[in-house]
Structures are given as C-alpha cells and as structure tokens.
Amino acid sequence: MEWLIICSAKKDLLENVVLSKFAEDWSRLKNRRISDNLENSHSSINVCKGDLIKQQTDVIVVCSSSQNLFDSICKAGGNSVSASYKLELSKMPEASIITVKAGGQLLSKRIYFISWKTNSDESILCKSMEKFVSDALDKAVEQNYRSIAFPAIGCGLLKCSVSLIARTMVEEVYRKLQRHSISVLFVIQPEKKDVYDEFQKQIQLLESILPSNKLRKICATFDKGTIEVVMGDITMQKVDVIIGSSSSAFLREVIIKAAGNDIQKAYDFESKTHPNSILIATPSGILPCKQIFFVKWEPDSNEKVLEQSLVDLISTVVQNVKSYKFTSIALPAIGCGKHGCSIDIVVKTMILEMKKHLITKKLPWTVKFVIELDQKNIYNEFCKQVLTTQDGFHEPKTYHLPITWEKSIEHKIRFKLTITTDEYRFIVSNFDQTMKEKYTQIIKIERIQNERWYMQYIAHKEDFERRLKKNTEKSLYHGCPEQAANLIIEDCFNRSFAGKNGTLYGFGVYFSSNAAYSHGYTSLNTSGERCMFIARVLIGNTTVGNSSMKTRPLGFDSTTDGNHIFVTYHDAQALAEYLITYK
Structure with a gap:
C-alpha cells in the first residue's frame, strides 16, 4: 500500500541507525528532569534564603529596573557583563529580554535582564509578573538550560503585596512546568523572613493540591x-x-x-x-x-x-x-x-x-x-x-445552560450575585440554618459558570439516571482555602487533591449537607475571609465508607458517614455552583 512506506527490513534498518545513541539520548532526556539546585530531588520548584550572585543555576534572572539588584549583579560580573549588557541593549533597545554571558564572581552560566514595572492596578500587576516569569522560562527552555533562579521582584523598595507577588510568581511557574522540565529556584534575601515564608507557603500549598504532572x-x-x-x-x-x-x-x-x-x-x-x-x-x-x-x-x-x-x-x-x-x-x-x-x-x-x-x-x-x-x-x-455526541453517528446533543447564567463576551466564569435577588436570598437562608454561630458577615456570593465542567457533569448525571432509574443529585457544601477554591473553579473537584484533610470515609473528595461541618475545612485569607462552595453532587448508590477505601466499592458510586458526609471518586461527579465568601 502506498501509505505504508516502511517495510519490515527498512524499519529495522532505521531503528538500528538510532539504536546506538538511544540509551545516551534517553539518559540525557531523563537527566533534564532532575533538579540541579533543589533540596528535594523530586521537585522542580523551591525557595531558599541567599544571594542571587552565589547561585549555581544555569540562569539567574535580574529585574533591570531594580537598580540595587542590577548594580550588584553588574559589579559581581565585572566589566565584561556591563559591557555586554550595554552592547546588547544598543542592538535591541525594545527587546523584552537581554541575555548576557555571566562572568566575574557570578557562578551561573547566563544572566537574563528583564524590564518590569509595578502598577497600582492588581490585575495589571499580576499580568506583568506572569509575563516576567513566562518570558524567562520560555527563553531558558529555548536555550536548553536546565535550571533558573528568580528574585522576589517588587518585595523590596517597591513594597508590593508579598502574598500577591508570591502567589502570582509561583502559580505561573507551576503553569509553565506542566509543559517544560526545568528546575526553578526563588532566591530570597536572608533578612526578609516574611517574603521567604510566603513563597514557601505558596509552594507547599500548590504541591499539596496540584501535582505538577496532573494535566x-x-x-x-x-x-x-x-x-x-x-x-x-x-x-x-x-x-x-x-x-x-x-x-x-x-x-x-x-x-x-x-x-x-x-x-x-x-x-x-x-x-x-x-x-x-x-x-x-x-x-x-x-x-x-x-x-x-x-x-x-x-x-x-x-x-x-x-x-x-x-x-x-x-x-x-x-x-x-x-x-x-x-x-x-x-x-x-x-x-x-x-x-x-x-x-x-x-x-x-x-x-x-x-x-x-x-x-x-x-x-x-x-x-x-x-x-x-x-x-x-x-x-x-x-x-x-x-x-x-452519544454514538458517533448522530448530531451532537445540545445541553441547555441554566437560565440564571449570564452571558459574557470576556469568557468570565465567576459572577457576583446581587443581594436583592431571590437566588441570593435562597442561598443565604440555607447557609444561615447551620452557620448562625460561625460567621458574622457574607462578603459576596459568586455564581460559577464553567461551561466545560457543566457539560461534563450533565453527561455524567444523565448516565447516572439511565443506570439507576432515579435522580440522586444533592446540593452539598465543600469548604477549602481560597487558593484551592480558585484552582477548583478552573479545573473541578480533582480527586488527586484528596487526602490533605483526612480520609476517614474514603480517599476522595468530601462534601456535607451541614455548612458548619464544611466550615471546619476553610481557612482565613489575608483579609480575614473564608470561602465555601455550594455544589451539585451525584451520590448515586452510596455505602458507609472507611479509611481503607482508595476508591468506591464495587457496585457503589460514593461513600458516606451514614448522615451528612458524602465522598465522591470521579472528577465529574460534582459541580461547583456557587462560592460563598464570608467572615
């Protein structure tokens, strides 16, 4: 056949061409995944107290608009670094990155000088920080470097929010590491304990709820x-x-x-x-x-x-x-x-x-x-x-979105409810029944409009109803930290996050009909606020669970405490409808 262009003999010949270098190349590929400068060899991101000048990573990143850092790097690098920077800048004055070979007292191989400016608008500030991190990582990968060190930009004289800086930089690194294998190190000045603690907190939080290999x-x-x-x-x-x-x-x-x-x-x-x-x-x-x-x-x-x-x-x-x-x-x-x-x-x-x-x-x-x-x-x-599409032959089935959903040309997925609507009042009324002694104020209620997640859930719901001949959907609560909530809204109640807060009734995602119980799994953000989801959950056939259950028992769809707690084992088994932010 014309499209089968490699016969068995030719296939063997071509495989032999690469066989001699295969082991060497494969070993080199695996080595690219090993962290060169991290304390934990299984991790690709870490934070340390120290001096950027002394880092032995392949690349160090310098914010060229941070005069103190810029001057100290140029001084440590000697005349060659300063001269090279000026030469490259004259050639490409509009370049987003100026790359210079390291020298002098610097222990790295390369320096990336990147311009960055702060902004009073948090949205603009976050986007500029994301670009700062993204541009540096893309360039390092393009140049086949395996390790890179970043400073905590904006946390010095510019006095930006340390938590905002740490969260934005860490989350952007994790996003890029979904695609690239490179070791990333955040280097914090030894005297800035608050900055170090915040970066460490953000890294640990993401490591606990978002495994880097989970796409x-x-x-x-x-x-x-x-x-x-x-x-x-x-x-x-x-x-x-x-x-x-x-x-x-x-x-x-x-x-x-x-x-x-x-x-x-x-x-x-x-x-x-x-x-x-x-x-x-x-x-x-x-x-x-x-x-x-x-x-x-x-x-x-x-x-x-x-x-x-x-x-x-x-x-x-x-x-x-x-x-x-x-x-x-x-x-x-x-x-x-x-x-x-x-x-x-x-x-x-x-x-x-x-x-x-x-x-x-x-x-x-x-x-x-x-x-x-x-x-x-x-x-x-x-x-x-x-x-x-159900069977590959008929026209795709159309799912109608909830009538309460608002249209958005900006592809928003979070919509703040107006306090005068019946929708808002109904949520508050139910929330208040078990939470009277545990909160003083509702800050906001947001409707979650993640269309992809909704369609996946509805397809799952219809499968449950066909199989069980009944509707087993419940409206339940799920409490969590704010950062976990932000990730859930984007990518559902991921079962791989399970285990952080216990596995008494099974190794899955926990929900409760009692908001006061779910309140126990929330935590204060920097503004003293907590958040809790209201979710649609398909419990299906349920049975009492125990800590030894890594998945649902055969013939069942969820586990329970026999009262108000339900544990799910499939990412599409629950849909976040609302997020309540309260004090």
Missing part, C-alpha cells in the same frame, strides 16, 4: 475504545504512536527536535525517497512512544474540502495504526493553530470520524487529542464534542 483531561468510552482530551505537550505522550502533519512545518519541527537529530535524518531520507507518500513513518528516537507518523494534510478555505480532507486524514491514521497493531495514539489539534482553520469544523470532524472508526470496527484503542496549554478555547471545543 487537564476528560475521557469517554465508545464501544471498546476510549477518547481522551488532554492539555499538554504532544511530544511527552506515552502512547504507541504520535501523529504529526508533514505539511505543518512548525508541528513537524517541534516533534523532530524533541525526538533527536537521527529522526531528522530518517524523515529527510523517507521524504526524498517517497515524495508522494500520504504518510511517513519514522522511529521514535528519544520520545516515549514507539513510532511517529507524519501524515500529509493541507488546510483549505473551502469548508467542504476541509471537512473531507480531515475525514481522509483520520482514515489514513486508523488504517496505519491497525497495520502496525498499535492500540494508543496521540493527535494534535491539526489546523487550529497558524493555519487558522474553522475550529468548529476541525474539531467536529476529527472527533466524529474517530468515534465512527472506534464503534464500527470495535477498536480497543486509547485515542488522545493533545491540546496546547494556551489553547483553552480549542480544548473546551474538543471536550464539548467528546461529551455531547
């Missing part, structure tokens, strides 16, 4: 197969085969660069030998897969032509995966990036066609659609199509 993911089964939608890096997927497009230079280069130089040679050889082939297969190099398929595909402005090209692409992928006897695939959101194709057509067609193949051929495969971390709208669309 956003939803999945659904279709006959014997499973389709997953995950946010992450396609080159890091542990599957049999990773799919790329030979027509997308950017995607092709990303995959080949991650796979290693030998794969570039293998690809060049095959593309020259078989220039008209629909698919080029290469070994995986140092990627954690068995094979890479580069499928020929071209975008088109004509919607019918575009749709048909995607139908053909999925068919080609399925046919070749079957011939190799593979059972797991990772596909990118082809056409949704620089090609600028209709996201609606691309996503609908790819998901629908893959479902048809899984169902009609009864394929026991795992198919991953891997979406880049900064493409949240595309991720949401993939989730919608996976969760709303």
Whole structure:
C-alpha cells in the first residue's frame, strides 16, 4: 500500500541507525528532569534564603529596573557583563529580554535582564509578573538550560503585596512546568523572613493540591475504545504512536527536535525517497512512544474540502495504526493553530470520524487529542464534542445552560450575585440554618459558570439516571482555602487533591449537607475571609465508607458517614455552583 512506506527490513534498518545513541539520548532526556539546585530531588520548584550572585543555576534572572539588584549583579560580573549588557541593549533597545554571558564572581552560566514595572492596578500587576516569569522560562527552555533562579521582584523598595507577588510568581511557574522540565529556584534575601515564608507557603500549598504532572483531561468510552482530551505537550505522550502533519512545518519541527537529530535524518531520507507518500513513518528516537507518523494534510478555505480532507486524514491514521497493531495514539489539534482553520469544523470532524472508526470496527484503542496549554478555547471545543455526541453517528446533543447564567463576551466564569435577588436570598437562608454561630458577615456570593465542567457533569448525571432509574443529585457544601477554591473553579473537584484533610470515609473528595461541618475545612485569607462552595453532587448508590477505601466499592458510586458526609471518586461527579465568601 502506498501509505505504508516502511517495510519490515527498512524499519529495522532505521531503528538500528538510532539504536546506538538511544540509551545516551534517553539518559540525557531523563537527566533534564532532575533538579540541579533543589533540596528535594523530586521537585522542580523551591525557595531558599541567599544571594542571587552565589547561585549555581544555569540562569539567574535580574529585574533591570531594580537598580540595587542590577548594580550588584553588574559589579559581581565585572566589566565584561556591563559591557555586554550595554552592547546588547544598543542592538535591541525594545527587546523584552537581554541575555548576557555571566562572568566575574557570578557562578551561573547566563544572566537574563528583564524590564518590569509595578502598577497600582492588581490585575495589571499580576499580568506583568506572569509575563516576567513566562518570558524567562520560555527563553531558558529555548536555550536548553536546565535550571533558573528568580528574585522576589517588587518585595523590596517597591513594597508590593508579598502574598500577591508570591502567589502570582509561583502559580505561573507551576503553569509553565506542566509543559517544560526545568528546575526553578526563588532566591530570597536572608533578612526578609516574611517574603521567604510566603513563597514557601505558596509552594507547599500548590504541591499539596496540584501535582505538577496532573494535566487537564476528560475521557469517554465508545464501544471498546476510549477518547481522551488532554492539555499538554504532544511530544511527552506515552502512547504507541504520535501523529504529526508533514505539511505543518512548525508541528513537524517541534516533534523532530524533541525526538533527536537521527529522526531528522530518517524523515529527510523517507521524504526524498517517497515524495508522494500520504504518510511517513519514522522511529521514535528519544520520545516515549514507539513510532511517529507524519501524515500529509493541507488546510483549505473551502469548508467542504476541509471537512473531507480531515475525514481522509483520520482514515489514513486508523488504517496505519491497525497495520502496525498499535492500540494508543496521540493527535494534535491539526489546523487550529497558524493555519487558522474553522475550529468548529476541525474539531467536529476529527472527533466524529474517530468515534465512527472506534464503534464500527470495535477498536480497543486509547485515542488522545493533545491540546496546547494556551489553547483553552480549542480544548473546551474538543471536550464539548467528546461529551455531547452519544454514538458517533448522530448530531451532537445540545445541553441547555441554566437560565440564571449570564452571558459574557470576556469568557468570565465567576459572577457576583446581587443581594436583592431571590437566588441570593435562597442561598443565604440555607447557609444561615447551620452557620448562625460561625460567621458574622457574607462578603459576596459568586455564581460559577464553567461551561466545560457543566457539560461534563450533565453527561455524567444523565448516565447516572439511565443506570439507576432515579435522580440522586444533592446540593452539598465543600469548604477549602481560597487558593484551592480558585484552582477548583478552573479545573473541578480533582480527586488527586484528596487526602490533605483526612480520609476517614474514603480517599476522595468530601462534601456535607451541614455548612458548619464544611466550615471546619476553610481557612482565613489575608483579609480575614473564608470561602465555601455550594455544589451539585451525584451520590448515586452510596455505602458507609472507611479509611481503607482508595476508591468506591464495587457496585457503589460514593461513600458516606451514614448522615451528612458524602465522598465522591470521579472528577465529574460534582459541580461547583456557587462560592460563598464570608467572615
């Protein structure tokens, strides 16, 4: 067949080409994941008391608008650092980063000078700090550095909020570490104990509730197969085969660069030998897969032509995966990036066609659609199509959003309720029944409008009702710290967070019909406020739990204390409806 361009002998030959360097390259890849400067080898982020000048990380980051820090680094680096900085600045006066080779008393390899200014508007301030961290990490990864040290910008003479600075910088680092393997160190001046304590607190909090390897993911089964939608890096997927497009230079280069130089040679050889082939297969190099398929595909402005090209692409992928006897695939959101194709057509067609193949051929495969971390709208669309099409042949089912939900052109997901509405009064009335002695003031009540989460929950609810022939939904409370609440609103009640506050009735997410009980799991923020969710929870068939239960017992959907506590074991089993902030 034309699309099967590597016969068994040629496949063995190409694998032998890379075999000699495989162990060395794989070892080097693993070493990139090891922290060079952190006390805990399993962690990629830490904080220490010390001097930025003495850090032995590959890179140190300097805020060029912080005169004291700038002067001390230039003095320690000697004339070469000062001269290099001035030269680079004259060449690129508008550059966001000036990179200079370290020297003198500096123990690092490179210095990144980044300009940053404070702002009285907290929203603008946070965005500028996020950019400061993001730009530095992106540059370090681009230059293949493995460790980087940051100062606590804004916590000195500028007198910015220490908690805001620490939270923003730490959260941005964690966001970037979902995609990149690099050791990050925050270096705090020894006399600034409050700053050190705050950074340590933010790191510990995130480590306890957001494991760094936990990416956003939803999945659904279709006959014997499973389709997953995950946010992450396609080159890091542990599957049999990773799919790329030979027509997308950017995607092709990303995959080949991650796979290693030998794969570039293998690809060049095959593309020259078989220039008209629909698919080029290469070994995986140092990627954690068995094979890479580069499928020929071209975008088109004509919607019918575009749709048909995607139908053909999925068919080609399925046919070749079957011939190799593979059972797991990772596909990118082809056409949704620089090609600028209709996201609606691309996503609908790819998901629908893959479902048809899984169902009609009864394929026991795992198919991953891997979406880049900064493409949240595309991720949401993939989730919608996976969760709303029932069998791969009918039109997607439409879920109606709650009538109380407000429209937002800014894609907001938190809406503050007006105190004069019946919606607000009803929530306060129920909250007050068990909380009279435990609070003095409600600061605000926010309605949570996370559409992706809502659709996932409703699909789960309908499955419960079909299976159990009854409605087992309850309105329950869930108390937690403010930072945990912010993460939950974005990414649901994640079961991987379980265990922090005990596992008396099972290792899951805890809810209660008694707000006073959930109050015990809240904590004060810097303003002396607490927060508590009101959630819709599917308890299904429930049984009394105990601390030995790592998951729900066979035949049950949740565990309970037999009274007011319910424990869930599936991320889509609960939906946050409101967040109450109170004192």
